[in-house]
Each structure stands twice: as C-alpha cells, then as structure tokens.
Amino acid sequence: MTEPATGTPRRDRLRRSRAGRLFVPPSPGESTRIGEILRKETVGGALLIGAAALALIWANTPWRDAYTGLANLTVGPAALHLDLSLSTWAADGLLAIFFFVAGLELKREFVAGDLREPARAVLPVAAAVGGMAVPAVIYTVINLSNPDGLVGWAVPTATDIAFALAILAVIGRGLPTALRTFLLTLAVVDDLLAITIIAIFYTADLAVGPLLLALIPLVLFTVLVQRRVRSWWLLLPLAAITWVLVHESGVHATVAGVLLGFAVPVVRRSPGDGPGLSEWFEHRWRPISSGVAVPVFAFFAAGVTVVGQSDLAATFVNPITIGVVAGLVAGKAIGVTGATWLVQRFTRAQLDESLRWVDVFGLALLAGIGFTVSLLIGELAFGGGTEADDHVKVGIVVASLLAALLAAAVLRLSARSRAVASD
Template identity: 50%
Template sequence: MSDAPRQRRAFLGLLPLPERTAVAEALRTETVGGMVLLAATLVALVWANSPWRGLYEQVSHFHFGISALGLDLSVRHWTADGLLTLFFLVAGIELKRELVVGELRTPATAALPVVAALSGMVVPALVYVAMNAAGAGSPHGWAVPMATDIAFALAVLAVLSTHLPAALRAFLLTLAVVDDLGAILVIAVFFTSDLNLPALAGAFAGLIVFYALQRLRVRGWWWYVPLGVAIWALMYNGGVHATVAGVAMGLILRTTRDKGEIASPGERTAHLLRPVSAGVAVPLFALFAAGVSISAAALGDVLTHPEPLGVALGLVVGKTIGILGGTYLAARFTKARLNPGLAWADVFALAVLAGIGFTVALLIGELAFPDPADAERIKAAVLVGSVTAAGLAALLVKRRNGIYRRLYEDETRDEDADGVPDVYQRRDPQIGSASTPDHSDGH
C-alpha cells in the first residue's frame, strides 16, 4: 500500500463530460429565459410607472377560474401559484439529477456547494434580522433575501458576453438549485395558513400514486398531466403554497435511464418544460410582480425603513459573505482545492452575482408582507439589491474575463473534430483533472 498522500480534488475543475453536457443544456435555456425575464421586468417597471398604471393594476387583479374548486384567482395569483409551479417542478428535477448523478451524489462532492449554498441562505437572513432588530422593524421578511435567481444571473453574464468555464456555471447552478429547495421548504413551513387537512391528504395520496406510476414504469402524459394538475389544486386548497407540489413531483420523477432508454422521464420532462418555465412562466410572473413605483420617495423608503434595507443588504452583503465564507471553510476543511487556473476572486465574483434574488425573493416578499404598501417597499428593495449585486458582479467578472475566455477555449477545443473536446483526452494540469474520452450517458 502506498504511503503517498491522497491527491486533493480540484474544486471548480473540469466537469465529467456527461455532467458538462447536462449543465450546458440547462444553462443555455436559462440564459435565453433570463433575457426574456429582463425584458419582462423592464416592461413591468415602465408600465407601472406610466400613465397606464391603472390598466396594469386592473389586469393584475382580474379574476378568473373555477370558483367551485376554490380556483377563482387573480392574474397575479395565477402566475405566482400556477405558472411558478412549472419553475419549481424543473428545479425539483434538477435537484434530483444532482443528487443521483450530478455534483451532489456523494458527500465529498456535495459538501462544498451545499455548505456554500446553506451559508448563502443563513447569512442573508441573519443580516435582515440584525437590521430589523436594531431598527425595531418586522422580523417577517427574513426569508426574502435567501434565494438566488439563476435565470437573472445568467442573463447578466450573457449581457457581459463572458465565457465562464463550465465548472463555475455548474457551481452557480448548484447553488441556485439548493437555494430553490431551501426557499420552497421555507414557504411550506413558515408561509402556510388555514390548513385544509382533507385536501392535503388528497394531495399526498396523489403524490403516492405519482410515485407508484414511476416505480411501475408507466408511460404516457395522459396519466401524469391530469394527476399533476389534481395534486397542484389539492395542495393549493390545502393551504400550502401550490409551488410545493411542483418540487415534490420533480423529486419523484426518475432521473436514471433504464436499459435501452434514450432519456429518463425526468430528463424528458425537464427538456420539454424548461423552455416554458424559463421563457414563459418566470417572465410572466415577473411582469405582474415587478411593477413597482420607481420614485425618489420609493427609493428613499428602501434606505430609511429597516425591512427593505435589511432585504437589500441581505442580498448584496449577506449573500456575498455567506457564499464566499462557506466556500472557503468547505475548501479549507475538506480535500477540495481550487482549480489552479482560477482564483478566489472568481468565487468572490460568483458570490456577489448570487445576490441577484429576483424571482423567488419577490414571491416570498408577497407572502411575508400581505399589506400592499409594505409589499411595494419590499419589491423595491429586491430590485435595488438585485441591480446592485448585478452591477458589482459585472465589474468583478469583466476584470477576469480574459482568464475565463482562455479556460473556456481550452474546455471546448476539438482539433481532431471527433465530437469530444480535446481536454477530455489528455491530462491538463491547469484544469486540474485527468480524463479519457467518455461517450457514456453518466448513468
């Protein structure tokens, strides 16, 4: 037995080829969706601050649905409780894939991103609590600055035309997925009221049937779509936020391929729904959630009221300290080492970028502050914090963009045109990983 010390694994090093392919597909859709999200946000802000604000409010509060089933909702509620369920369904599938075949499948690889994500949720909440304890504000908004908006963050990177290496993007994606799970747990535990136990029992029974269909390898959308809609409706009527149903079904869907399968049910569902989620559901939610009044008074409220100030500082300062500190501690006390081609400045830039907490932060803000005036201030704070984080991250990323471009070109170079990047066929000390051609599907 050799007494040589075990080589430490490169943190943010080269991803295995199947993992890199899956991450690239997910991020490509999220980037395009992020651009649509940016456009929808700008439309909402312009519309809500124009002479047609009355029309904006009228459309947002227009009700339709089936009253007998408890589903007579406003347009704003349909986007938040209905369309965002698709977003969380895809997030659930992504988390399941990470747990089964991705970066979270073993404790050694999961420790660093999970610790970073958890500290990136806890520290912003503590920043909010500290600000409101000092200013005698409301403690109810502690969860608002916890989550990262991956689509918005990737849209910022797309605007910058940067070439982040796949490992950095995967780290950001993993952070966002764990964040989303944490956010949905917070919503389920802390923002439920007037529980309807028979409806909840029906929802859980539906989830059991959903699980059984997966175990029995039953195929056909005509089984799953009606069942999924029924589970969603029962969850909503049960008093638990309906998006919880999306995450639950995403975690149940099988993400490993059976022999002879081209794609697993989870892969097929994510492939079909990710464009709808990123390009339709999230932008429509933003259109009817981000329409806040932008005025000197509204911006002044962010700086003078402890609740919105705690949200803004939680996103900009709390996220940065939490993710950077958690990453450093995990790297310091585990076998992971930073990719030699990168520096801690890159992790710092990514931590700042994660302060963009737009979509889920707006959702939790609406749940935590039912009073319209308070909700408007919190929305303004989310916008101010997210824009500030985006601007600071843009400056930091641009400074390192030349290094990112070199690493990206190394990752994608395929001089022999065999469909496998050359870096997977050689040992590259700058990337910190050795590999051979891998044409497997990773399962």
C-alpha cells in the same frame, strides 16, 4: 490500464485528484446536459429581465391603473376556491411549473449527477447554506427595531438562476466554465432550501384533510411514472388535482410541483431505453418554465409604482428595503465566499488551477441577484400589493442591479487580468 503498485484504475486516480479541488469542471457525462440547461436558462433570464423591465415601466406611466387592473383580474371556478387574480395564478400556478423542473433537477443531481459524490456535493451545499444564512441574519439585525418587518427575513435568501446566468453570459467571457457550472449547482441546492422555507415558515393555516387527500393523486402519479408511463392525458390530470388539493391545504401550491418532480424516476431501466424519464420531462418542461412561467410571474410581481410617490425617500430608508438590499448584496457575497473558504480550510481542498479567489467573490456577488423566489417570498410574507411588499420589490430591484453591476466589475477585471497574464 492500472497502476503497477496498487492496481487502481486511472479513472479512480483522476476522481481522487478532482475530489481534492474546488470548482472542478463537470464530469464528461454531465457536460452536455449542463450546457443545454445553461443555454435555456440564459435565454429565460433574458426574457425574465425584459418582463420585469416592462412591468416597472408600465407601472410608472399614466396607464399604471391598467397594469394594476390586469394583475387583479379574477378568473377561475369559484366553486373550487380557484377564483384567483392573474397575479396569484402566476405565483401559485405558473411557478409550480418552475418548481416541478427544480424538483426534477434536484433529484437528478443527487441521484445520478455529480452531487451524488459527497466530496463534490459538500461545496455547493455549504455555499448555498452560507448564502442563505448570512443574508437572513443581516436582514433580521437591520429589522430588530421594526418588528412588523421581521416576517420577511427569508426574502434575501434566494438566488435567481435564470437572471444570474443571463448576466454571466454577458460578462463571463474569458472566465472558466466551472464558474457557470457551480452557479447552476448552487442554485439547485438554493431552490431546495427555498421551497423548504416556504413550506415550513410561510404556511399560515394548514388544512390537514386536503393535504392528506393530495397524497392519493400524488401516489397514483408516482406509480405511473415509476412504470415509465408518459401519457399526458393520465399524468396531467393527476398533477393538476395534486396541485389543487395542496393549494386548498394552505401549503403554498408550488410545493406540489417539487413533490411531483421528486416522484419522477431518474435512472434508466437499461442502457437501451433512451433518455430517462426525468430527462424526458425536463427537456419538455424547462423551456415552458424558463420561457413562459417565470417571465409571466416576474411581469405581474415586479411592477411597483415609484413615480409621483411623495414618500419615495421613505421607501429607500425603510428597514425592509435596506435589509433586502444589504442581505442580497453583502450577505450573499459574505455567505457564499465565507462558506467556500471554510470548505477549503477544513477539507484542505484547493481551488481548481483555472480559478482564483477573486472569481469566487465575483460569483458570490452574482448570487445576490434574487428575483423570482425573493418576490414570491415577499408576497407570502407581507401580502401582495401592501406597502411592505412594495418596499420588498424596490429592495429586490435595487439589490439585483447592484449585485449585477458589482459582479460585472469584479469578474471582468479578473478576466482582463487573466488575459494579460496569458499573453
């Protein structure tokens, strides 16, 4: 059916009307896939919270030395320089799975998802940039008098999607589904920016030889997946070799996961081919990422001892701790909300009729839950087990709890007022 005057299909007219609004629901083809991702990430978020809570409790009991001993237990072949502690294996190895899935999701969103349309991509991209820039500035300003702490400027820039979605699942009843979709899309862009920051700013010593050698298995992996090869006995060894060589190069090994994810094709060869290879990989690896890799990393990274510490008060007033808390809670809220307002101001797009600005602010507060990647950046910046890294951990835990509580209060108040208005 076409418009009488222009012959424009109704579908195109609907697309134009949606482009003039912010936080529109996903297109029909994306709804089912996004719903499945949200369910898996929500379950993963619950496991993440449980693992972090267990680590915090164990690290503050009389058996805390057993926790520390487990985290520092070294395993792996020394000949390959892979005799690493369990906590390092979790950060460098298991999180590579997390970033592999992130790479799959990033490529799919920008190649075949809603973000391939510039009008729909501008908002989550702008919100992610604002949500990283403002926290970094706040942290830096607070630590100007503490030069040793400035290296941690990127700690409060990341959003933990699994943790945030788990909280949103509890407090988000009665809120439009567009909020969950936007939070997921925001986190996708956030992951891309985070891995870029890690690769550029937290690579201390670069060994060019291993990095160039890593291109060989990476190219072979790319050729095979482009030919739609799914044989694990071919792909998994190539992925493992790529990871080892990137690890040896001095670039954080999680970058290998993103590069491998980018190599996987998204578009199907023909409609009758069934799920695309990217979708096939994501279906198999996302449960491992959300259910195993991230919770295990959180278990080893979140354990910080505060009971019996004579200088506990000094930890809470340390510029690193204050910078992390202020950056995640205030910086994310200001950055995401401010960037959204600027997009609305300069594109003249309007909020979708199902949303209000208080919803946007509540979601921006929720983006202040920065756990997994923030903990990783803290370890890269200050070194695991250092006093500064303990300040980072305390700041992340406090900030994530504050962000969750404030977001719950704002979003529940919004949902309650929406329910009253509809009666």
